[in-house]
Amino acid sequence: xxxxxxxxxxxxxxxxxxxxxxxxxxxxxxxxxxxxxxxxxxxxxxxxxxxxxxxxxxxxxxxxxxxxxxxxxxxxxxxxxxxx
Amino acid sequence: xxxxxxxxxxxxxxxxxxxxxxxxxxxxxxxxxxxxxxxxxxxxxxxxxxxxxxxxxxxxxxxxxxxxxxxxxxxxxxxxxxxxxxxxxxxxxxxxxxxxxxxxxxxxxxxxxxxxxxxxxxxxxxxxxxxxxxxxxxxxxxxxxxxxxxxxxxxxxxxxxxxxxxxxxxxxxxxxxxxxxxxxxxxxxxxxxxxxxxxxxxxxxxxxxxxxxxxxxxxxxxxxxxxxxxxxxxxxxxxxxxxxxxxxxxxx
Numbered sequence: 001x002x003x004x005x006x007x008x009x010x011x012x013x014x015x016x017x018x019x020x021x022x023x024x025x026x027x028x029x030x031x032x033x034x035x036x037x038x039x040x041x042x043x044x045x046x047x048x049x050x051x052x053x054x055x056x057x058x059x060x061x062x063x064x065x066x067x068x069x070x071x072x073x074x075x076x077x078x079x080x081x082x083x084x
Numbered sequence: 085x086x087x088x089x090x091x092x093x094x095x096x097x098x099x100x101x102x103x104x105x106x107x108x109x110x111x112x113x114x115x116x117x118x119x120x121x122x123x124x125x126x127x128x129x130x131x132x133x134x135x136x137x138x139x140x141x142x143x144x145x146x147x148x149x150x151x152x153x154x155x156x157x158x159x160x161x162x163x164x165x166x167x168x169x170x171x172x173x174x175x176x177x178x179x180x181x182x183x184x185x186x187x188x189x190x191x192x193x194x195x196x197x198x199x200x201x202x203x204x205x206x207x208x209x210x211x212x213x214x215x216x217x218x219x220x221x222x223x224x225x226x227x228x229x230x231x232x233x234x235x236x237x238x239x240x241x242x243x244x245x246x247x248x249x250x251x252x253x254x255x256x257x258x259x260x261x262x263x264x265x266x267x268x269x270x271x272x273x274x275x276x277x278x279x280x281x282x283x284x285x286x287x288x289x290x291x292x293x294x295x296x297x298x299x300x301x302x303x304x305x306x307x308x309x310x311x312x313x314x315x316x317x318x319x320x321x322x323x324x325x326x327x328x329x330x331x332x333x334x335x336x
Contacts, residue, residue, distance in 0.1 A: 051319075058320040062270050065277030072280065076111070 006080050014074040020067025027060040110287025112219060130222065133213040137204050175199060182323065183330040191329065194233075198226060199322050206279055206314025209286065210306055215314075218279045220272065227272035230325045234267070238332040246332070271324060278317045282309030 035053035039046050073079065114126030148168045155165060175196040180188040205217045216222050238246040250260045286305060290298050 054316055055320055055323055058274065058316060059324075061278070062274050065273055065281075068277050068281055069273060072284070 002084055003081065006084065007078070010074045010078060010080055014071035017067045017071040017074065021064045024061045024064035028057045031057050031060065109291060110214070110283050112214070128219075129214050130216050130219040133208060134205070134216040134222065136213060137201070137208055137216060141200065141204060171200075172196070178322070179326065182326040184333065187330070187333055191326070195322050195326060198229075198325070199318060202226070202275070202318045202321055203315065206318060207310050209283065209310040209314075215279050215283060215310075217275055218283045220276050223272040223276040224268070226275070226321070227268035230271060230328065231268040233325075234328050234332060237329055241333050267328065271321065275317050275321055278313055282313055285309065 031053055035049055038049045042049075112128050112130055114128050115132075116127035118125055118127065148164075151162075151165050152168070155161060161169065176189070176192050179192040179195050182188070183191055202217060205215055205222070209215045235246070242249070250264070251257050252260075286302060286309060289302050289305060293301070
């Protein structure tokens, strides 16, 4: 019974941890919008703008991946079961 | 309630709409157990796929080396040699533009090596392997190499000011130290998380959906998760390595 409760709570916690995906979504969308505006203003620099935008988006994604790592650990490594 | 849910999913399974949860497999399996310094260790899936990737790279390197040694400088190079020359030139251009013409040439060997290795590891999911970079051991090792290179070059070019820069605004000393330590952790977790999320999603698609759908639909997902995301993450890892190392060149 306790085991079931811990497993259920871990699953709920994994779901809540993935709320962290909101932030990178907003950030990447904003970066892509600004990139599109920059290409519209200066189409000649498209290559540089796209590579800078992708680098920035990948760095902005890090916080979301921290949430993903927490969710994966809660689901598959089950650290809380050892505390019973 | 619980039995009702079980009955529903059971009937789905009977209709072939949903396959059993035992079919979902994206984890790491330990095949051979051995002990080293009193620790129980395993020879895992990651080792096998990393050996296959390294064999492919070694064979490619040996063939390219032989072709270049045999090449006649007065003739037009063939297709294979042209591709190799293009790769070398592209990596040289990348390092020279990002690290400056003064120091850049020294690092093009290392950047080229990790670029080809990470790229091949990331797209090895296309060939049915579990990508080696979806294991935290691999990415942490790569990031620790970068960490050592950053501080080696920092001491080489900035001497003692590499340490005293940490205390520059005295109030921000803890944040500076944490920032230095966070560099390899964030680099390794970025690569690991991206590739692992692709692997988990492909595993769920292959394991849960009916066989007929898995013949067609994952092609698009492979194109996104393995090729596009893998190439982007390779570029980002090499780019961040170059940026962090070239930050230490400024002497002040």
